[in-house]
Amino acid sequence: MSFIQAKPAATHDFYGPIHKGLRLAQTQMLVRLGACGGDDADELTTLLGDLTALLHMAEHHLVNEDKWVHTALEARAPGSTQRLAQSHEHHRHAFGELEALIGEVEAAEPSGHARLMRQLYLRFTLFAADDLAHMAEEEQLMLPVLQSLFTDEELVGIEDRILSALSPEEIVGFGRLMIPAATRADRIALLSAMRANAPAEAFAAIMQLSARATLSDADYGHLCEGLGLAA
Structure with a gap:
């Protein structure tokens, strides 16, 4: 990537929110796998x-990056996604091994x-370590490149296309994960942007099933106050 002079003019970051969510999910899963001996059938x-x-969510995230982010990058900086594509293939190999286990x-x-379960735990540990390093690389190295090649409006447009393709x-x-x-x-x-772009019933579902279901009372109350909603 050294041939690209990354002098960001844009500021929009579409990596940060989803990567934080994936980090949360992976670290929580790592703890759960390590604590499970497989003797409780329901827990297992x-x-x-x-x-x-x-x-499946992690793989879906890769598909979206390949389809929308990498395609846009290649159009303006041919060859710039070669390393990312290799990392994504490595991830897909890990998905296959984990699913087999x-x-x-x-x-x-x-x-x-x-x-x-010990084998599964150790294999997931390697995957999580690899993905944490990969996501940090995208945020520290690729995001400045994206911000130098695209305007904020264009970056928001890429993000909107990703979101519009989700069920x-x-x-x-x-x-x-993200909230x-x-x-x-x-x-x-994040929720203000969702409310501005989603139908009212969809936003209500996100508030109830995503925010209310995962936040403490204090955090949910703060969110509602910030959005001008009754808790």
């Missing part, structure tokens, strides 16, 4: 389901759960 079923859902746990006898269920799901991971001020800004 819930945990594996939640891990599968997280992997999940299948092994689900098919195993209870006596084999502890051993397989209501996906928006709620991503909201459950609790954000600062109080950023939550107000």
Whole structure:
């Protein structure tokens, strides 16, 4: 990327909110995997389901970056996404290995759960470490490049196209990650933007199913006050 002179003129950051949410989900999942010995069938079923859902969301995030962000970057700086594309392929390989391990746990006898859960835990640890480094690289190196090549309006347009392609269920799901991971001020800004661009019933669902479901009473009250809503 050294051939691109990154002198940002724009300020919009579409990496930060979703990356904070993914970091929150991954670190919480890491703790849960480490604490699960596989001897409680209900706990194991819930945990594996939640891990599968997280992997699907992470893969969906890569697809959106490939389709919208990388395509836009290549149009203005050909060759600039080669390293990112390699990282994404590495991630997809990790998804496949993790999903295979999940299948092994689900098919195993209870006596084999502890051993397989340790394997799953360690493999997820490697994936999380790799993804944390990848997301930091995108924010520290790629974001300034994007901000030097695109205006704020263009960056917001890319973000809007990503959001418009999400189903209501996906928006709620991503909201459950992004909202609790954000600062109080950023939550107000995020939900204000959602309210401005979403139908009233969709915004109400996000407030109830994403914000209310994940925030403390104090944080939810602060959010509602910032939005001018009754808690």
